[in-house]
Amino acid sequence: MKLIFATHNHNKAKEIQSLVPVGFQILTLDDIKCFDEIPETSPTLEGNANQKMQFIIDHYNMNCFADDTGLEIVALNGEPGVYSARYAGDMKDPNLNMDLVLNKLNGVEDRSARFRTVIALFWEGKKYQFEGIVNGKITLSKSGKDGFGYDPIFEPEDTGKTFAEMNLSEKNLVSHRARAFAKMIDFLNQHPV
Numbered sequence: 001m002k003l004i005f006a007t008h009n010h011n012k013a014k015e016i017q018s019l020v021p022v023g024f025q026i027l028t029l030d031d032i033k034c035f036d037e038i039p040e041t042s043p044t045l046e047g048n049a050n051q052k053m054q055f056i057i058d059h060y061n062m063n064c065f066a067d068d069t070g071l072e073i074v075a076l077n078g079e080p081g082v083y084s085a086r087y088a089g090d091m092k093d094p095n096l097n098m099d100l101v102l103n104k105l106n107g108v109e110d111r112s113a114r115f116r117t118v119i120a121l122f123w124e125g126k127k128y129q130f131e132g133i134v135n136g137k138i139t140l141s142k143s144g145k146d147g148f149g150y151d152p153i154f155e156p157e158d159t160g161k162t163f164a165e166m167n168l169s170e171k172n173l174v175s176h177r178a179r180a181f182a183k184m185i186d187f188l189n190q191h192p193v
Helices: 010-017 045-060 094-104 168-174 176-190
Strands: 002-005 025-027 064-073 112-123 126-138 154-156
Touching (some): 002 010, 010 168, 045 064, 045 112, 064 176, 112 176, 168 176
Parallel strands (some): 002 025, 002 064
Antiparallel strands (some): 112 126
């Protein structure tokens, strides 16, 4: 069963492929030769996920899903949130984004934060939504070499290490994306074609 993931990010697709039931094949936008820049103009994670899903429905009419993830930092009033990927500018440079967060939190005691993923799924003609949250904190400096995005500066609670210090299977036990996708996969297992 082919399921289109509305992303060009092969790291994310690899993460999801490791979670889905046997028999599902996750295809990225590159796999279906979609090189359009899909708009993400909503002020919410939910809106962006729906926008990306709707683009695939309108142009390809295939079973698909899209996600949007935001890092929400308490001391920054929920920033970067929906702007996480382009927090430090449109070049979407993860290092610049992390540097900006670390600079803004310089000297700040409350470093609590959470990652939140929202998934919009189009499955057999109907739309569904799933959410995953992981609470944690922003570290004082970057640590670890795995993962992507803000992984080197986010430490999920009760783990003692950043996402970037975890291997994929460790990360999948606690990550926001894995939690959201677990809900979606549970749904797919209960609603086979």
